[in-house]
Amino acid sequence: EPEVTQTPSHQVTQMGQEVILRCVPISNHLYFYWYRQILGQKVEFLVSFYNNEISEKSEIFDDQFSVERPDGSNFTLKIRSTKLEDSAMYFCASGPLGVTEAFFGQGTRLTVV
């Protein structure tokens, strides 16, 4: 069964460093998302991406965040200058259409020290 894959599973970085979280969505999906979850708490929407551009973003997704689909398979989330409060589990998701369910990856645990 096709699935969303994320790498790495765990990333530790120093405050102020840039990190790139990588995702390979399900191949025939058109919509891509990033969510984050802090310490098993609420899952928060960050951004959605369609047709090679951001279609919606939350207040959390400020100028230090960016997303890119550099090729036909990868979807990345970049955090330019990490802060301690960026420590969270980051989930990538993809969906065939904008209104149907999204399928989530296993997540990348980001720890900023």
Add this chain to the structure above:
Amino acid sequence: AQSVAQPEDQVNVAEGNPLTVKCTYSVSGNPYLFWYVQYPNRGLQFLLKYITGDNLVKGSYGFEAEFNKSQTSFHLKKPSALVSDSALYFCAVNGGSGGYQKVTFGTGTKLQVIP
């Protein structure tokens, strides 16, 4: 703005008993509603959805949910709980003024099935 409320942080149920995990929502238009389950240190797994049609929707692992428009609820149910159902359950809504591409999650309900 769209929102989801899961009023119970935790639900305890004995194995073999029916279970209900509650969810209410608020959107300005027609809602698309979802349930996801999260096992420890894992991602979110899709369980079921309501888009349109029959108010009772059936999903994975024997779960079902009932859409009630008048009560703006979408409670998750299962006739007979298993210990392996113990996990964190999230209700989510997509639609209305929040835009169809932005899913808003509830705070989650921890389900504990007691052997």
